[in-house]
Amino acid sequence: MTRAFDKVPNSWHEQIINLLAERVVIVDENGIILYINEGYCEFIGTTMEEALGRHVQDVIENSRMHIVAQTGLKELASVQQINGSEMIANRFPIVEAEQIVGAVGNVMFRNPEEWRMYKSKIQSLVDELNYYQAKVQRDLQSKYSFQDLIGDSPNFLAAKTLAQRVSRSDSSVLLIGESGTGKELFAHAIHHDSNRTAASFVAINCSSIPEHLLESELFGYEDGAFTGAKKGGKKGQFELASGGTLFLDEIGDMPLTMQSKLLRVLQEKEVVRVGGHKSIPVDVRIIAATHRNLERMVEKGDFRQDLYYRLNVIKIDIPSLRTRKEDIPAIAKRLLKKLESRFFRNGIELSSEVTERLMQHSWPGNIRELENVLERSINVLDGKYILLMHLPLYLRDRETEGRNAGILHNEQNVSLSSISSAEPIKILPLKETLVQAEKQAIERALVVTKGNKLEAAKLLEIGKTSFYDKCKLYDIN
Numbered sequence: 001m002t003r004a005f006d007k008v009p010n011s012w013h014e015q016i017i018n019l020l021a022e023r024v025v026i027v028d029e030n031g032i033i034l035y036i037n038e039g040y041c042e043f044i045g046t047t048m049e050e051a052l053g054r055h056v057q058d059v060i061e062n063s064r065m066h067i068v069a070q071t072g073l074k075e076l077a078s079v080q081q082i083n084g085s086e087m088i089a090n091r092f093p094i095v096e097a098e099q100i101v102g103a104v105g106n107v108m109f110r111n112p113e114e115w116r117m118y119k120s121k122i123q124s125l126v127d128e129l130n131y132y133q134a135k136v137q138r139d140l141q142s143k144y145s146f147q148d149l150i151g152d153s154p155n156f157l158a159a160k161t162l163a164q165r166v167s168r169s170d171s172s173v174l175l176i177g178e179s180g181t182g183k184e185l186f187a188h189a190i191h192h193d194s195n196r197t198a199a200s201f202v203a204i205n206c207s208s209i210p211e212h213l214l215e216s217e218l219f220g221y222e223d224g225a226f227t228g229a230k231k232g233g234k235k236g237q238f239e240l241a242s243g244g245t246l247f248l249d250e251i252g253d254m255p256l257t258m259q260s261k262l263l264r265v266l267q268e269k270e271v272v273r274v275g276g277h278k279s280i281p282v283d284v285r286i287i288a289a290t291h292r293n294l295e296r297m298v299e300k301g302d303f304r305q306d307l308y309y310r311l312n313v314i315k316i317d318i319p320s321l322r323t324r325k326e327d328i329p330a331i332a333k334r335l336l337k338k339l340e341s342r343f344f345r346n347g348i349e350l351s352s353e354v355t356e357r358l359m360q361h362s363w364p365g366n367i368r369e370l371e372n373v374l375e376r377s378i379n380v381l382d383g384k385y386i387l388l389m390h391l392p393l394y395l396r397d398r399e400t401e402g403r404n405a406g407i408l409h410n411e412q413n414v415s416l417s418s419i420s421s422a423e424p425i426k427i428l429p430l431k432e433t434l435v436q437a438e439k440q441a442i443e444r445a446l447v448v449t450k451g452n453k454l455e456a457a458k459l460l461e462i463g464k465t466s467f468y469d470k471c472k473l474y475d476i477n
Protein backbone atom coordinates (compact mmCIF):
# COMPACT_ATOMS: atom_id res chain seq x y z
CA MET A 1 0.00 0.00 0.00
CA THR A 2 1.36 3.41 -0.96
CA ARG A 3 1.20 5.93 1.89
CA ALA A 4 0.59 9.57 0.99
CA PHE A 5 3.77 10.82 2.70
CA ASP A 6 5.96 8.35 0.71
CA LYS A 7 5.61 10.67 -2.25
CA VAL A 8 7.38 13.46 -0.31
CA PRO A 9 11.16 12.99 -0.78
CA ASN A 10 13.05 12.15 2.47
CA SER A 11 15.38 15.09 1.91
CA TRP A 12 12.42 17.44 2.32
CA HIS A 13 11.25 16.16 5.72
CA GLU A 14 13.55 18.18 7.95
CA GLN A 15 12.96 21.35 5.96
CA ILE A 16 9.22 20.88 6.25
CA ILE A 17 9.44 20.43 10.02
CA ASN A 18 11.60 23.53 10.37
CA LEU A 19 9.29 25.60 8.20
CA LEU A 20 6.11 24.59 10.00
CA ALA A 21 7.39 24.79 13.56
CA GLU A 22 10.35 26.77 14.80
CA ARG A 23 11.35 24.57 17.76
CA VAL A 24 10.75 20.84 17.54
CA VAL A 25 11.94 17.89 19.59
CA ILE A 26 11.21 14.17 19.08
CA VAL A 27 11.90 11.51 21.75
CA ASP A 28 11.55 7.73 21.86
CA GLU A 29 9.45 5.88 24.44
CA ASN A 30 12.28 6.22 26.99
CA GLY A 31 12.58 9.97 26.57
CA ILE A 32 15.81 9.79 24.53
CA ILE A 33 16.10 12.61 22.00
CA LEU A 34 15.91 11.23 18.46
CA TYR A 35 15.65 14.62 16.82
CA ILE A 36 15.89 18.25 17.85
CA ASN A 37 16.01 21.03 15.29
CA GLU A 38 18.46 23.87 15.08
CA GLY A 39 15.94 26.46 16.19
CA TYR A 40 15.41 24.62 19.49
CA CYS A 41 19.13 24.07 19.99
CA GLU A 42 19.87 27.74 19.42
CA PHE A 43 17.14 28.68 21.86
CA ILE A 44 18.44 26.50 24.71
CA GLY A 45 22.10 27.13 23.90
CA THR A 46 23.18 23.69 22.71
CA THR A 47 23.98 21.90 19.43
CA MET A 48 22.36 18.95 17.71
CA GLU A 49 25.51 16.88 18.23
CA GLU A 50 25.41 17.51 21.99
CA ALA A 51 21.68 16.89 22.37
CA LEU A 52 20.94 13.84 20.22
CA GLY A 53 20.91 10.52 22.07
CA ARG A 54 20.59 12.15 25.54
CA HIS A 55 17.63 12.00 27.87
CA VAL A 56 15.34 14.95 27.22
CA GLN A 57 15.39 16.01 30.90
CA ASP A 58 19.15 16.47 30.70
CA VAL A 59 18.85 18.77 27.73
CA ILE A 60 15.59 20.73 28.09
CA GLU A 61 14.63 22.43 31.35
CA ASN A 62 11.33 21.28 32.87
CA SER A 63 10.60 19.00 29.93
CA ARG A 64 7.68 16.59 30.18
CA MET A 65 8.28 14.86 26.85
CA HIS A 66 9.34 11.58 28.53
CA ILE A 67 6.04 11.61 30.50
CA VAL A 68 3.92 12.05 27.38
CA ALA A 69 5.90 9.23 25.74
CA GLN A 70 4.85 7.02 28.67
CA THR A 71 1.25 8.11 29.35
CA GLY A 72 0.19 8.65 25.74
CA LEU A 73 -1.75 11.73 26.85
CA LYS A 74 -1.21 14.86 24.79
CA GLU A 75 -0.57 18.16 26.56
CA LEU A 76 -1.69 21.30 24.79
CA ALA A 77 -0.76 24.92 25.54
CA SER A 78 1.10 23.86 28.64
CA VAL A 79 3.19 26.53 30.36
CA GLN A 80 6.88 25.56 30.61
CA GLN A 81 9.64 27.65 32.13
CA ILE A 82 12.81 27.73 30.08
CA ASN A 83 15.68 30.18 30.64
CA GLY A 84 13.54 32.09 33.15
CA SER A 85 10.69 32.74 30.69
CA GLU A 86 7.25 31.21 30.49
CA MET A 87 6.89 29.29 27.25
CA ILE A 88 3.84 27.69 25.72
CA ALA A 89 4.52 24.06 24.80
CA ASN A 90 2.51 21.38 23.01
CA ARG A 91 3.39 17.68 23.39
CA PHE A 92 1.90 14.76 21.43
CA PRO A 93 2.46 11.00 21.78
CA ILE A 94 3.46 9.08 18.62
CA VAL A 95 1.55 5.83 18.25
CA GLU A 96 2.42 2.96 15.93
CA ALA A 97 0.48 -0.33 15.79
CA GLU A 98 -1.40 0.76 18.92
CA GLN A 99 1.87 1.13 20.85
CA ILE A 100 3.26 4.42 22.14
CA VAL A 101 6.64 4.66 20.50
CA GLY A 102 7.65 8.20 21.36
CA ALA A 103 6.55 11.83 21.48
CA VAL A 104 6.89 15.03 19.50
CA GLY A 105 6.78 18.48 21.01
CA ASN A 106 7.14 22.10 20.04
CA VAL A 107 7.56 25.36 21.88
CA MET A 108 5.46 28.24 20.65
CA PHE A 109 6.95 31.38 22.17
CA ARG A 110 10.62 31.81 22.78
CA ASN A 111 10.34 34.88 24.96
CA PRO A 112 7.79 37.34 26.32
CA GLU A 113 8.41 39.72 23.39
CA GLU A 114 7.30 37.04 20.98
CA TRP A 115 4.23 36.49 23.10
CA ARG A 116 3.51 40.25 23.10
CA MET A 117 3.76 40.34 19.31
CA TYR A 118 1.30 37.51 19.08
CA LYS A 119 -0.90 39.21 21.66
CA SER A 120 -0.98 42.45 19.69
CA LYS A 121 -2.44 40.46 16.80
CA ILE A 122 -5.26 39.19 18.95
CA GLN A 123 -5.64 42.51 20.77
CA SER A 124 -8.71 43.45 18.72
CA LEU A 125 -10.38 40.24 19.87
CA VAL A 126 -9.43 40.98 23.46
CA ASP A 127 -10.85 44.52 23.10
CA GLU A 128 -14.07 43.10 21.73
CA LEU A 129 -14.29 40.73 24.66
CA ASN A 130 -13.72 43.62 27.11
CA TYR A 131 -16.44 45.63 25.37
CA TYR A 132 -18.97 42.83 25.82
CA GLN A 133 -17.89 42.26 29.42
CA ALA A 134 -18.51 45.96 30.14
CA LYS A 135 -21.86 45.73 28.36
CA VAL A 136 -22.94 42.77 30.50
CA GLN A 137 -21.85 44.77 33.54
CA ARG A 138 -23.94 47.74 32.33
CA ASP A 139 -26.90 45.44 31.71
CA LEU A 140 -26.67 44.43 35.35
CA GLN A 141 -27.20 48.03 36.46
CA SER A 142 -30.58 49.65 36.95
CA LYS A 143 -31.48 51.66 33.88
CA TYR A 144 -34.27 53.81 35.31
CA SER A 145 -34.72 56.07 38.29
CA PHE A 146 -37.82 57.59 39.88
CA GLN A 147 -37.49 60.54 37.49
CA ASP A 148 -38.41 58.19 34.66
CA LEU A 149 -41.71 57.31 36.30
CA ILE A 150 -44.04 59.83 34.73
CA GLY A 151 -47.39 60.69 36.29
CA ASP A 152 -48.92 63.09 38.82
CA SER A 153 -52.31 61.49 39.37
CA PRO A 154 -53.01 60.82 43.07
CA ASN A 155 -53.09 57.00 42.78
CA PHE A 156 -49.85 56.91 40.82
CA LEU A 157 -48.11 59.36 43.15
CA ALA A 158 -49.17 57.24 46.14
CA ALA A 159 -47.48 54.18 44.60
CA LYS A 160 -44.38 56.17 43.63
CA THR A 161 -44.03 57.78 47.08
CA LEU A 162 -44.34 54.41 48.81
CA ALA A 163 -41.71 52.93 46.48
CA GLN A 164 -39.35 55.84 47.16
CA ARG A 165 -39.85 55.50 50.89
CA VAL A 166 -39.03 51.78 50.98
CA SER A 167 -36.19 51.78 48.49
CA ARG A 168 -33.48 52.06 51.16
CA SER A 169 -34.80 49.19 53.26
CA ASP A 170 -33.82 45.59 52.58
CA SER A 171 -37.35 44.20 52.86
CA SER A 172 -38.92 42.29 49.98
CA VAL A 173 -41.25 44.25 47.71
CA LEU A 174 -44.20 42.86 45.81
CA LEU A 175 -45.30 44.92 42.81
CA ILE A 176 -48.85 44.23 41.69
CA GLY A 177 -50.27 45.65 38.50
CA GLU A 178 -51.68 44.80 35.12
CA SER A 179 -49.36 44.01 32.26
CA GLY A 180 -47.54 47.10 30.95
CA THR A 181 -48.22 49.36 33.95
CA GLY A 182 -44.51 49.84 34.65
CA LYS A 183 -43.68 47.19 37.26
CA GLU A 184 -40.22 46.61 35.86
CA LEU A 185 -39.57 50.37 35.77
CA PHE A 186 -40.52 50.58 39.45
CA ALA A 187 -38.14 47.74 40.28
CA HIS A 188 -35.27 49.54 38.49
CA ALA A 189 -36.06 52.80 40.28
CA ILE A 190 -36.20 51.14 43.71
CA HIS A 191 -32.78 49.51 43.15
CA HIS A 192 -31.39 52.79 41.80
CA ASP A 193 -32.40 54.61 44.98
CA SER A 194 -31.29 51.84 47.34
CA ASN A 195 -28.04 51.30 49.24
CA ARG A 196 -27.38 48.43 46.85
CA THR A 197 -27.18 50.59 43.74
CA ALA A 198 -23.44 49.96 43.22
CA ALA A 199 -24.11 46.19 43.02
CA SER A 200 -26.05 44.34 40.32
CA PHE A 201 -29.71 44.57 39.39
CA VAL A 202 -30.61 41.19 37.92
CA ALA A 203 -34.02 40.65 36.31
CA ILE A 204 -35.50 37.28 35.53
CA ASN A 205 -38.87 36.59 33.97
CA CYS A 206 -40.23 33.46 35.63
CA SER A 207 -42.81 32.87 32.89
CA SER A 208 -40.45 32.94 29.92
CA ILE A 209 -37.99 30.31 31.17
CA PRO A 210 -38.93 26.64 30.67
CA GLU A 211 -39.67 24.98 34.00
CA HIS A 212 -36.74 22.53 33.77
CA LEU A 213 -34.25 25.39 33.26
CA LEU A 214 -35.57 27.74 35.91
CA GLU A 215 -33.75 26.07 38.79
CA SER A 216 -30.31 26.18 37.13
CA GLU A 217 -31.03 29.71 35.92
CA LEU A 218 -31.78 30.89 39.46
CA PHE A 219 -29.30 28.82 41.45
CA GLY A 220 -26.62 27.97 38.86
CA TYR A 221 -25.09 24.56 38.21
CA GLU A 222 -21.85 22.67 38.74
CA ASP A 223 -19.62 21.24 36.04
CA GLY A 224 -21.27 18.17 34.45
CA ALA A 225 -24.59 18.68 36.28
CA PHE A 226 -26.47 17.66 33.11
CA THR A 227 -25.84 17.05 29.40
CA GLY A 228 -25.10 20.31 27.67
CA ALA A 229 -23.98 21.99 30.91
CA LYS A 230 -21.19 24.52 30.37
CA LYS A 231 -17.72 23.33 31.40
CA GLY A 232 -16.72 24.74 34.76
CA GLY A 233 -20.38 25.24 35.77
CA LYS A 234 -22.32 28.49 35.81
CA LYS A 235 -23.37 31.04 38.38
CA GLY A 236 -27.11 31.46 38.88
CA GLN A 237 -29.00 34.76 39.05
CA PHE A 238 -28.92 34.68 42.86
CA GLU A 239 -25.13 34.63 42.88
CA LEU A 240 -24.97 37.28 40.14
CA ALA A 241 -27.26 39.53 42.15
CA SER A 242 -25.41 39.03 45.42
CA GLY A 243 -25.05 42.35 47.21
CA GLY A 244 -27.70 43.78 44.87
CA THR A 245 -31.31 43.23 43.85
CA LEU A 246 -33.00 40.28 42.17
CA PHE A 247 -36.18 41.17 40.27
CA LEU A 248 -38.47 38.15 39.90
CA ASP A 249 -40.94 39.21 37.22
CA GLU A 250 -44.16 37.22 36.71
CA ILE A 251 -43.66 35.43 40.04
CA GLY A 252 -47.27 34.18 39.80
CA ASP A 253 -46.17 31.96 36.91
CA MET A 254 -43.51 30.17 38.95
CA PRO A 255 -44.25 26.42 39.22
CA LEU A 256 -45.07 25.15 42.73
CA THR A 257 -41.96 22.95 42.95
CA MET A 258 -39.77 25.96 42.25
CA GLN A 259 -41.71 28.06 44.75
CA SER A 260 -40.60 25.66 47.51
CA LYS A 261 -36.97 25.86 46.42
CA LEU A 262 -37.14 29.64 46.23
CA LEU A 263 -38.65 29.84 49.71
CA ARG A 264 -35.82 27.70 51.09
CA VAL A 265 -33.20 30.02 49.57
CA LEU A 266 -34.96 33.11 50.93
CA GLN A 267 -35.08 31.59 54.40
CA GLU A 268 -31.55 30.18 54.49
CA LYS A 269 -29.97 33.01 52.50
CA GLU A 270 -27.79 30.51 50.68
CA VAL A 271 -27.99 28.58 47.42
CA VAL A 272 -26.78 25.14 46.38
CA ARG A 273 -26.03 24.93 42.67
CA VAL A 274 -27.73 22.16 40.67
CA GLY A 275 -25.46 19.09 40.86
CA GLY A 276 -23.48 20.62 43.74
CA HIS A 277 -23.33 20.13 47.52
CA LYS A 278 -21.70 23.32 48.74
CA SER A 279 -23.93 26.06 50.22
CA ILE A 280 -23.07 29.46 48.80
CA PRO A 281 -24.19 32.44 50.93
CA VAL A 282 -26.16 35.09 49.01
CA ASP A 283 -27.19 38.55 50.15
CA VAL A 284 -29.98 39.58 47.80
CA ARG A 285 -32.93 41.93 48.04
CA ILE A 286 -35.99 40.53 46.31
CA ILE A 287 -38.46 42.55 44.29
CA ALA A 288 -41.18 40.36 42.83
CA ALA A 289 -43.92 41.38 40.41
CA THR A 290 -47.05 39.89 38.95
CA HIS A 291 -50.24 40.81 37.15
CA ARG A 292 -51.98 37.86 38.80
CA ASN A 293 -54.15 37.87 41.88
CA LEU A 294 -51.80 36.07 44.26
CA GLU A 295 -54.31 35.97 47.13
CA ARG A 296 -56.72 34.06 44.93
CA MET A 297 -53.90 31.79 43.75
CA VAL A 298 -53.03 31.06 47.40
CA GLU A 299 -56.69 30.22 48.10
CA LYS A 300 -56.75 27.85 45.13
CA GLY A 301 -53.47 26.23 46.21
CA ASP A 302 -51.61 27.49 43.14
CA PHE A 303 -49.24 29.68 45.12
CA ARG A 304 -47.52 28.83 48.41
CA GLN A 305 -48.90 30.88 51.26
CA ASP A 306 -45.58 31.00 53.15
CA LEU A 307 -43.80 32.30 50.04
CA TYR A 308 -46.55 34.85 49.50
CA TYR A 309 -46.07 36.21 53.04
CA ARG A 310 -42.31 36.33 52.60
CA LEU A 311 -42.56 38.31 49.35
CA ASN A 312 -45.45 40.49 50.43
CA VAL A 313 -43.59 42.49 53.08
CA ILE A 314 -44.18 45.72 51.20
CA LYS A 315 -46.91 45.59 48.59
CA ILE A 316 -47.15 48.31 45.97
CA ASP A 317 -50.19 48.46 43.72
CA ILE A 318 -49.37 50.10 40.44
CA PRO A 319 -52.50 51.65 38.96
CA SER A 320 -53.68 50.85 35.46
CA LEU A 321 -53.52 53.62 32.87
CA ARG A 322 -57.28 53.87 32.57
CA THR A 323 -57.50 54.86 36.24
CA ARG A 324 -55.08 57.74 35.70
CA LYS A 325 -56.04 59.09 32.32
CA GLU A 326 -54.90 62.59 33.27
CA ASP A 327 -51.32 61.26 33.07
CA ILE A 328 -51.70 60.16 29.43
CA PRO A 329 -50.52 63.41 27.74
CA ALA A 330 -47.34 63.63 29.86
CA ILE A 331 -46.57 59.92 29.42
CA ALA A 332 -47.22 60.12 25.67
CA LYS A 333 -44.84 63.10 25.47
CA ARG A 334 -42.08 61.17 27.25
CA LEU A 335 -42.66 58.09 25.08
CA LEU A 336 -42.55 60.22 21.92
CA LYS A 337 -39.15 61.62 22.99
CA LYS A 338 -37.89 58.07 23.47
CA LEU A 339 -39.26 56.98 20.08
CA GLU A 340 -37.88 60.07 18.32
CA SER A 341 -34.33 59.15 19.25
CA ARG A 342 -34.93 55.56 18.15
CA PHE A 343 -36.34 56.62 14.78
CA PHE A 344 -33.95 59.60 14.25
CA ARG A 345 -36.86 62.04 14.12
CA ASN A 346 -37.66 65.13 16.12
CA GLY A 347 -40.41 67.61 16.89
CA ILE A 348 -43.23 65.04 16.63
CA GLU A 349 -46.43 66.13 18.35
CA LEU A 350 -49.90 64.77 18.96
CA SER A 351 -52.82 66.65 17.44
CA SER A 352 -55.42 67.70 20.00
CA GLU A 353 -57.98 65.24 18.65
CA VAL A 354 -55.48 62.41 19.00
CA THR A 355 -54.73 63.43 22.60
CA GLU A 356 -58.47 63.47 23.24
CA ARG A 357 -58.89 60.04 21.64
CA LEU A 358 -56.02 58.60 23.67
CA MET A 359 -57.69 59.89 26.81
CA GLN A 360 -60.93 58.14 25.86
CA HIS A 361 -59.38 54.73 25.26
CA SER A 362 -59.39 52.16 28.05
CA TRP A 363 -55.80 50.86 27.54
CA PRO A 364 -56.00 47.18 28.43
CA GLY A 365 -52.28 46.90 27.60
CA ASN A 366 -51.52 50.04 29.64
CA ILE A 367 -48.37 52.05 28.91
CA ARG A 368 -46.89 49.32 26.72
CA GLU A 369 -49.98 49.51 24.50
CA LEU A 370 -49.68 53.31 24.39
CA GLU A 371 -46.02 52.98 23.43
CA ASN A 372 -46.85 50.53 20.65
CA VAL A 373 -49.65 52.72 19.33
CA LEU A 374 -47.28 55.71 19.18
CA GLU A 375 -44.56 53.64 17.54
CA ARG A 376 -47.02 52.47 14.90
CA SER A 377 -48.16 56.06 14.30
CA ILE A 378 -44.58 57.29 13.81
CA ASN A 379 -44.06 54.52 11.28
CA VAL A 380 -46.91 55.75 9.08
CA LEU A 381 -46.26 59.44 9.70
CA ASP A 382 -44.70 61.70 7.04
CA GLY A 383 -44.95 65.09 8.78
CA LYS A 384 -44.68 66.13 12.42
CA TYR A 385 -48.30 65.84 13.62
CA ILE A 386 -49.85 62.57 14.61
CA LEU A 387 -53.45 62.72 13.40
CA LEU A 388 -56.37 60.37 13.90
CA MET A 389 -55.57 58.73 10.56
CA HIS A 390 -52.19 57.59 11.93
CA LEU A 391 -53.76 55.66 14.79
CA PRO A 392 -54.54 51.95 14.49
CA LEU A 393 -58.06 51.17 13.27
CA TYR A 394 -59.39 50.08 16.65
CA LEU A 395 -58.57 53.51 18.10
CA ARG A 396 -59.92 55.45 15.15
CA ASP A 397 -63.25 53.66 15.35
CA ARG A 398 -64.50 55.63 18.33
CA GLU A 399 -68.02 54.38 18.09
CA THR A 400 -66.95 50.76 18.52
CA GLU A 401 -64.55 51.79 21.25
CA GLY A 402 -67.35 53.38 23.24
CA ARG A 403 -69.68 50.47 22.59
CA ASN A 404 -67.17 47.78 23.52
CA ALA A 405 -65.45 49.45 26.42
CA GLY A 406 -68.04 48.09 28.79
CA ILE A 407 -67.78 44.61 27.37
CA LEU A 408 -64.01 44.51 27.38
CA HIS A 409 -63.49 46.21 30.69
CA ASN A 410 -66.58 45.90 32.75
CA GLU A 411 -64.57 46.95 35.81
CA GLN A 412 -64.51 50.41 34.26
CA ASN A 413 -67.41 52.79 34.58
CA VAL A 414 -68.38 53.74 31.07
CA SER A 415 -70.53 56.78 31.13
CA LEU A 416 -73.05 57.23 28.38
CA SER A 417 -72.10 60.88 28.20
CA SER A 418 -68.69 59.85 26.87
CA ILE A 419 -70.46 58.87 23.64
CA SER A 420 -71.15 61.99 21.63
CA SER A 421 -74.81 62.92 21.66
CA ALA A 422 -74.52 63.83 17.96
CA GLU A 423 -73.93 60.16 17.18
CA PRO A 424 -77.02 57.98 17.66
CA ILE A 425 -76.26 54.95 19.82
CA LYS A 426 -76.56 51.95 17.52
CA ILE A 427 -77.59 48.76 19.29
CA LEU A 428 -76.47 45.57 17.55
CA PRO A 429 -77.69 42.05 18.32
CA LEU A 430 -75.83 40.70 21.34
CA LYS A 431 -74.22 37.87 19.34
CA GLU A 432 -72.76 40.30 16.82
CA THR A 433 -71.58 42.64 19.55
CA LEU A 434 -69.80 39.77 21.28
CA VAL A 435 -68.16 38.69 18.01
CA GLN A 436 -66.93 42.24 17.43
CA ALA A 437 -65.69 42.52 20.99
CA GLU A 438 -63.77 39.28 20.64
CA LYS A 439 -62.24 40.34 17.35
CA GLN A 440 -61.21 43.69 18.80
CA ALA A 441 -59.77 42.13 21.90
CA ILE A 442 -57.57 39.92 19.70
CA GLU A 443 -56.51 42.85 17.55
CA ARG A 444 -55.66 44.92 20.60
CA ALA A 445 -53.71 42.12 22.20
CA LEU A 446 -51.70 41.83 18.97
CA VAL A 447 -50.99 45.56 18.98
CA VAL A 448 -49.89 45.37 22.61
CA THR A 449 -47.58 42.42 21.92
CA LYS A 450 -46.35 43.81 18.60
CA GLY A 451 -47.87 40.90 16.69
CA ASN A 452 -46.52 38.17 18.98
CA LYS A 453 -49.35 35.62 18.93
CA LEU A 454 -48.16 33.50 21.84
CA GLU A 455 -47.85 36.56 24.07
CA ALA A 456 -51.25 37.79 22.87
CA ALA A 457 -52.88 34.44 23.72
CA LYS A 458 -51.29 34.65 27.18
CA LEU A 459 -52.63 38.18 27.72
CA LEU A 460 -56.11 37.06 26.77
CA GLU A 461 -55.65 34.01 28.98
CA ILE A 462 -56.68 31.56 26.25
CA GLY A 463 -54.83 28.58 24.78
CA LYS A 464 -52.70 29.10 21.70
CA THR A 465 -54.74 26.67 19.56
CA SER A 466 -57.93 28.50 20.39
CA PHE A 467 -56.15 31.81 19.66
CA TYR A 468 -54.98 30.62 16.24
CA ASP A 469 -58.48 29.29 15.45
CA LYS A 470 -60.01 32.66 16.27
CA CYS A 471 -57.41 34.52 14.18
CA LYS A 472 -58.34 32.28 11.26
CA LEU A 473 -62.06 32.82 11.86
CA TYR A 474 -61.70 36.62 11.93
CA ASP A 475 -59.13 36.70 9.17
CA ILE A 476 -56.47 38.23 11.38
CA ASN A 477 -52.88 37.63 10.31
Ligand SMILES: Nc1ncnc2c1ncn2[C@@H]1O[C@H](COP(=O)(O)OP(=O)(O)OP(=O)(O)O)[C@@H](O)[C@H]1O
Nearest residue numbers: 148149150178179180181182183184185331367368
Ligand atom coordinates in the same frame (compact mmCIF):
# COMPACT_ATOMS: atom_id res chain seq x y z
N1 LIG B 1 -44.67 55.82 34.57
C1 LIG B 1 -44.13 55.61 33.37
N2 LIG B 1 -43.69 56.64 32.66
C2 LIG B 1 -43.17 56.44 31.43
N3 LIG B 1 -43.03 55.24 30.83
C3 LIG B 1 -43.44 54.18 31.49
C4 LIG B 1 -44.00 54.30 32.82
N4 LIG B 1 -44.32 53.08 33.24
C5 LIG B 1 -44.00 52.23 32.25
N5 LIG B 1 -43.45 52.87 31.21
C6 LIG B 1 -43.01 52.25 29.95
O1 LIG B 1 -44.00 51.28 29.61
C7 LIG B 1 -43.42 50.07 29.12
C8 LIG B 1 -43.88 48.92 29.98
O2 LIG B 1 -43.33 49.02 31.27
P1 LIG B 1 -42.85 47.75 32.11
O3 LIG B 1 -42.18 46.76 31.23
O4 LIG B 1 -42.10 48.25 33.28
O5 LIG B 1 -44.28 47.17 32.53
P2 LIG B 1 -44.62 45.83 33.34
O6 LIG B 1 -45.74 46.16 34.24
O7 LIG B 1 -43.36 45.29 33.97
O8 LIG B 1 -45.11 44.88 32.20
P3 LIG B 1 -45.26 43.26 32.21
O9 LIG B 1 -46.11 42.90 33.36
O10 LIG B 1 -45.90 42.96 30.90
O11 LIG B 1 -43.85 42.73 32.32
C9 LIG B 1 -41.92 50.29 29.16
O12 LIG B 1 -41.47 50.65 27.87
C10 LIG B 1 -41.72 51.43 30.12
O13 LIG B 1 -40.58 52.18 29.77
